[in-house]
Amino acid sequence: MKHxxxxxxxxxGVLGTIRRPDVIIAGLHNTDxxxxxxxxxxxxxxxxxxxLGAPLTPAGPEHPWPDEISSYRWGGKDAKTPLTEVEPFVVAExxxxxxTQAGQVRYGMRYVRLRPDPQPEDVPFA
Incomplete structure (x- = not known):
């Protein structure tokens, strides 16, 4: 049974365009x-x-993530897909x-809704 x-x-970040994202690439701040x-x-x-696309803003050059991400959940075949980086200002539920495995959620998450009330710095660490 899954919990x-x-x-x-x-x-x-998102896969797809910033105004019509296909998939959310989610992040959290670690203790560092x-x-x-x-x-x-x-x-x-x-x-x-x-x-979701409405409040997203394109990331500036200081965004810490790469321009491409593995197209597979856990890597494999070195296939990469473009990552549309966004400013980390939007919180989603x-x-x-x-x-989890190595700090990552093992299975695909399901988007529920935007959370306009908490700020990114309010989201618990990874």
């Missing part, structure tokens, strides 16, 4: 203050994509399996 929990994540990838969502529904 899913609700958590808040920082939207730090670095923004690290903790997982990705399953594909977004069209209505979710439209709502997701549901995720409690299982």
């Amino acid at each position: 899913r929990e609700t958590r808040e994540v920082i939207v730090c 203050g670095d923004l690290v990838v903790i997982g990705r969502t399953v594909p977004l529904k069209p209505a979710q994509s439209a709502r 997701v549901t995720a399996d409690a299982a």
Whole structure:
């Protein structure tokens, strides 16, 4: 039996366009203050994509993540896909399996909603 929990994540990148993202690449700050990838969502529904895209802002050159990310959950075949980096200002609520591996959520998270009330610095560390 899988146990899913609700958590808040920082939207730090997306697959697809910034206005119509297909997938969220989620991050959290670690105890050193670095923004690290903790997982990705399953594909977004069209209505979710439209709502999420509205508040996203393209990242500046100081964004710490690469321009490409593995197209597979856990790597493999060295296939890369472009990562659209966004400013880490948006917090989203997701549901995720409690299982993690090397600090990352093992299975695709499900986007629930935007969380305008907490700030990224309020989201618990990875």
